Amino acid sequence: MTRPDEGATGRRGPSWWPAVVAVGRARPGLAAVAVSTTLLSAAVPALFIILSGTAAGLLARRDDGSAGSLGLVVAAMAVVLALSQLSSMIRSDVLEALARQMDMVLRRRLIEAVARPVGLGHLEDPRLQGRIATAHGLANRLGGPAGGLLGVTGRIQVLLTAVGCVALLAWVDPVLAAVSGTLHLVVGWWLRDNYRQLLHHLHLDPGALRRGHYLRDLLLRPGAEKETRVFGLGRWLLGLHHTEWLRVSTAAWQGRRIAWWKIAAGAVLLGAGQAAGIAVLADDWQDGAVSLAALVVGVQAGIGLLQFAAVTEWDRLAHIGWDAVDALVEVEDAVRPAGPTGDRDPGAAPLREIELRDVSFSYPDGTQVLHGISMTVPAGGSLAIVGRNGAGKSTLLKLLLRSHEPTSGEILVDGVPLRELDPQRWRSRLATMTQNFVRLPLTVRENVAGPGRATDARTLAAVAAQSDLDTVLADLPHGWDTVLSPQLAGGTDLSGGQWQKVALARGLHALRTGATVLALDEPTANMDIEAERAVYDAIIDATREHTLLLVSHRFATVRRVDRIVVLDAGRIVETGDHATLIQQGGLYAQMFDAQAAIVR
Numbered sequence: 208m209t210r211p212d213e214g215a216t217g218r219r220g221p222s223w224w225p226a227v228v229a230v231g232r233a234r235p236g237l238a239a240v241a242v243s244t245t246l247l248s249a250a251v252p253a254l255f256i257i258l259s260g261t262a263a264g265l266l267a268r269r270d271d272g273s274a275g276s277l278g279l280v281v282a283a284m285a286v287v288l289a290l291s292q293l294s295s296m297i298r299s300d301v302l303e304a305l306a307r308q309m310d311m312v313l314r315r316r317l318i319e320a321v322a323r324p325v326g327l328g329h330l331e332d333p334r335l336q337g338r339i340a341t342a343h344g345l346a347n348r349l350g351g352p353a354g355g356l357l358g359v360t361g362r363i364q365v366l367l368t369a370v371g372c373v374a375l376l377a378w379v380d381p382v383l384a385a386v387s388g389t390l391h392l393v394v395g396w397w398l399r400d401n402y403r404q405l406l407h408h409l410h411l412d413p414g415a416l417r418r419g420h421y422l423r424d425l426l427l428r429p430g431a432e433k434e435t436r437v438f439g440l441g442r443w444l445l446g447l448h449h450t451e452w453l454r455v456s457t458a459a460w461q462g463r464r465i466a467w468w469k470i471a472a473g474a475v476l477l478g479a480g481q482a483a484g485i486a487v488l489a490d491d492w493q494d495g496a497v498s499l500a501a502l503v504v505g506v507q508a509g510i511g512l513l514q515f516a517a518v519t520e521w522d523r524l525a526h527i528g529w530d531a532v533d534a535l536v537e538v539e540d541a542v543r544p545a546g547p548t549g550d551r552d553p554g555a556a557p558l559r560e561i562e563l564r565d566v567s568f569s570y571p572d573g574t575q576v577l578h579g580i581s582m583t584v585p586a587g588g589s590l591a592i593v594g595r596n597g598a599g600k601s602t603l604l605k606l607l608l609r610s611h612e613p614t615s616g617e618i619l620v621d622g623v624p625l626r627e628l629d630p631q632r633w634r635s636r637l638a639t640m641t642q643n644f645v646r647l648p649l650t651v652r653e654n655v656a657g658p659g660r661a662t663d664a665r666t667l668a669a670v671a672a673q674s675d676l677d678t679v680l681a682d683l684p685h686g687w688d689t690v691l692s693p694q695l696a697g698g699t700d701l702s703g704g705q706w707q708k709v710a711l712a713r714g715l716h717a718l719r720t721g722a723t724v725l726a727l728d729e730p731t732a733n734m735d736i737e738a739e740r741a742v743y744d745a746i747i748d749a750t751r752e753h754t755l756l757l758v759s760h761r762f763a764t765v766r767r768v769d770r771i772v773v774l775d776a777g778r779i780v781e782t783g784d785h786a787t788l789i790q791q792g793g794l795y796a797q798m799f800d801a802q803a804a805i806v807r
């Protein structure tokens with residue numbers, strides 16, 4: 208695997224060509240037009256050289272017949288010029304279409320790759336995040352995978368033009384063609400290699416830029432605007448952003464200085480080669496070894512050899528495109544599942560219970576969060592997990608959702624290991640509301656039922672009543688069809704507690720449309736006390752025939768569930784119902800008393 212900071216100098220070819228071939232196969236007609244117009248565009252300079260050589264020869268003859276022939280040659284030049292204009296217009300349109308196709312195919316591959324793993328650990332891997340950004344073309348504002356197709360075809364055209372020039376020069380002076388062609392090829396290869404390194408320095412590492420982008424977004428995007436203004440952080444953040452850019456770009460500029468002298472040396476070599484070539488041709492002409500027509504052809508073809516060495520916009524686009532496809536292949540390799548992911552249908556599970564057997568878990572950074580957790584959640588029952596901040600409560604829910612896999616131990620659903628169940632079907636059994644629930648900039652209806660899903664008015668009305676969302680809907684200008692985003696025309700925003708009601712309604716809607724377990728992480732943290740009480744009554748009612756898993760610090764509500772598990776530093780320290788735990792006088796009783804004392 209290439210490291211992200213190897214950027215544009217990474218692996219070449221093998222990843223790229225299958226992607227180009229796939230696009231060609233998908234749109235064979237367009238691909239054929241692209242190839243033929245590229246060949247025509249590449250041939251135009253050679254045709255012009257031949258025609259101008261012919262014109263020079265005719266002018267040198269100065270006989271009566273030459274004027275008519277000259278007119279024909281000029282007409283032919285006009286036709287070639289018109290054809291080349293037409294061809295390049297068609298070519299650029301066709302290549303744009305193919306590039307868009309390629310972009311679509313590669314983006315789909317990227318999205319599928321990122322969605323493939325059962326867990327979400329890869330989304331927390333900063334190195335992989337950098338490669339995902341590169342594959343998406345987001346890491347580089349100068350180009351992306353689609354630009355690569357334009358770059359490569361442009362590059363091929365330039366090389367074909369140079370090959371045509373070698374052939375013409377060989378017709379005039381084969382030895383000069385061999386010597387000059389080799390010089391331009393070698394220097395061209397050297398210059399392009401240098402350019403790759405230069406690009407590597409300019410192609411700023413997305414990982415290194417992330418901090419800078421984050422600081423910029425704090426200033427430009429909604430979200431942190433209140434804090435930045437209230438605490439007067441604007442100038443300070445701007446300064447930090449500037450320092451961050453300087454830090455990343457200084458390394459780029461240093462690398463750039465190294466490359467420039469090599470480019471200058473290459474230019475001197477090529478200049479000397481060109482001058483020597485023209486001098487040889489001029490000598491040949493003066494000696495009468497070549498005609499004026501051949502001299503004109505030879506000089507122009509010799510200059511045309513510079514195309515071998517030309518480092519153009521196409522090279523930059525091609526390298527960035529190559530790197531994007533390399534990054535995509537790396538992402539695909541990295542997320543390839545190591546073993547089977549499970550394909551058993553969970554049916555209406557859990558029918559008996561969910562069991563955690565000696566489950567331990569560490570996050571990828573090595574932090575061990577859960578230690579030997581063993582507990583049973585009876586199907587159709589209600590269980591609350593309580594504990595201090597950071598005890599591991601939300602992490603336990605993440606394991607149930609299979610966002611992460613236990614490091615050791617096992618989770619069983621009706622006796623079947625969770626890892627043997629089809630992850631998608633298992634997740635559809637779970638109606639969840641996490642602390643970081645998603646706030647979709649869509650309508651209330653879409654936030655509750657899911658974008659593009661069919662809705663049933665009675666189900667929506669029922670979940671709105673259970674989640675207290677109906678009190679919010681009553682004040683919204685378009686009810687269920689109100690767009691929840693102040694950034695969109697006609698949209699509005701909700702308060703924290705109102706958003707929580709939307710998220711809860713989403714969970715309850717899922718419960719009414721196929722889910723069997725309602726897993727809630729602090730579902731009422733922002734609600735007022737009346738709403739909280741009403742919502743909890745409704746939740747208990749809604750889950751009479753379902754399983755309820757609740758993570759909460761609110762003891763007034765926790766006390767109402769069948770069983771409570773108390774976590775402390777990733778270990779179960781107490782289990783029982785409210786009365787038993789209070790009687791035990793342990794951590795639960797301490798936390799309950801502390802909260803009651805605040806309320807009193």
Ligand SMILES: Nc1ncnc2c1ncn2[C@@H]1O[C@H](COP(=O)(O)OP(=O)(O)OP(=O)(O)O)[C@@H](O)[C@H]1O
Nearest residue numbers: 331570572574576595596597598599600601602603
């Ligand atoms: N993605 C992560 N990578 C590394 N450590 C993490 C990650 N997410 C959480 N942790 C750590 O795991 C521990 C448990 O976090 P968790 O969110 O499960 O606690 P919690 O009991 O739900 O806390 P709270 O009551 O504050 O919501 C914490 O110490 C936290 O710092």
